[in-house]
Amino acid sequence: KAGVTQTPRYLIKTRGQQVTLSCSPISGHRSVSWYQQTPGQGLQFLFEYFSETQRNKGNFPGRFSGRQFSNSRSEMNVSTLELGDSALYLCASSVPRNSLTDTQYFGPGTRLTVL
């Protein structure tokens, strides 16, 4: 079974621009979550989508948004980029959590650099 894929793998943008990142979950997985990893803050939860609906949201400003399509693929968007948005953005997929054994599987991430 193919793993979680994320595109692009690397991205360079300048301050003020906006960016869209894409994630394709493992086949059959309907929940997609996004995380940001930075040296200072570690791995932080951004949001989770299930059945095209945002189910949870982390403590990030409204410049960070996302969506999920009917095929479970997800995109996240960051508008008005700031230098501090430079990070590794990770996508994880899982079946929706309805037991104590569901596990999230991560993609390789998109490395965003904001200049």
Next chain:
Amino acid sequence: DQQVKQNSPSLSVQEGRISILNCDYTNSMFDYFLWYKKYPAEGPTFLISISSIKDKNEDGRFTVFLNKSAKHLSLHIVPSQPGDSAVYFCAASEENAGNMLTFGGGTRLMVKP
């Protein structure tokens, strides 16, 4: 407020010996715990998990122990191998928080040949 903490930023172990990575949490609503292994510029790789109804779970060389009263979990790797050298993250989730994971800061494990 860090709800999940890994107090040791790094750990060095000799090949063949046991590696013990520790994790503490403060949120009593956490009921599912996971360990991930991560290499630079890659996504975390799932290793092993444990639910709050258990106190131990084993998978090959990896064993996770959960002490709910102490709000503490640990990952034991026996025997340690050089290929185990990576950053290890513990993560936790609440039953009513969907798939949101709260991660610790990570412990860099170095296994010396």
